[in-house]
Amino acid sequence: MRRTASARLLTGTALAVALAGPTAVGAAPAYGNGGGTLEVYPATVTPGTQVTVNTTACGAGGTAAGDASAVGAGTFVLAPGTHKEVAVGQFRVPPGAQPGTYEIVARCDGHGNGDEDGHGRQVSGDLVVTLTSTRPPAHPPAHPRGSVKTGVGGALGPDPVQTAAGVAALAVAAAGGTWLLHRRARGDRI
Template sequence: MGTATRLLTGTALAAASAWLAAAPALAADPAALEIYPPSATPGSEVTANTTACGSGGTAAGDASAVGAGAFKLAPSTHQEDAIGQFKVPTSASPGTYAIRAKCTNGKEVSGDLVVTLTSREQVTPKGHVKTGVGGALGPDPLKTAAGVAALAVAAAGGTWLLHRRARGDGI
């Protein structure tokens, strides 16, 4: 190998090892305030958490952008997480709002909350479906009883005719 090749290979290896050493620090971004769920409807409960406050750290949260006001973030059972909750006001308008928190160690973090008017949960329909076909337990039991009686008479008449034909009496 030539000197230039060794120099380039050594430089590439040094850069790769420096990047790999910094990768764990890049993966855990303490400058973020995680909002869950990231998209909420007015009146719903939202959780905010961060690792920026350190182990046992607390923070003062500010959701006044969406109209919820101040809330506290306290240490949780998750290692180094400070967690707090607030309720999206029922008067909140759709849009994206910046939620902020300031840790007792002086670090400030923020995250975005998207307010929508509709929930993405599946809604199960309730009540009767008006298809125009009616049913056995429809709104008029008298008509239902008349229909059942007509079917019974038709079945009895058909059975009597088939019986006569089988005996050879004719119709």
């Protein structure tokens, strides 16, 4: 990756996070070289993730040939999307992809509405593959609550009076048992 593209990527990511808050992490566009941008979403993925790529560089109704062979996903097609002048394509990162930063490329082929604006224009963006997900879990982890019904019961309960009474009963029993054992050891009859 060239130093200018890296600086643009870092600046764009920092600006997106600052403006949109924590939900923008991993969703910032990756900027290509001159003449337009190639947005990669999500920009940071784990192997097996589906990635969406879009660009406005090809003009209204334009199409493009995408190349994700750097990450092992091969070629894909960008076709006109639901928004005006946006070409959209998708590919899946292979399950065996190694961690690293990969350049994803799209070349406009000029098959728009008679518009040759973007013909031959190439845009690129970066895709970062990691082994751990950067997205927060869909559901926060659940912590166990309550008690387990084992049939044995428990010495400690939610009521402090009952807890104190149980501790006192155990202390009296321990003292009485010790006194009896002491008397027996001396040979005293009960």
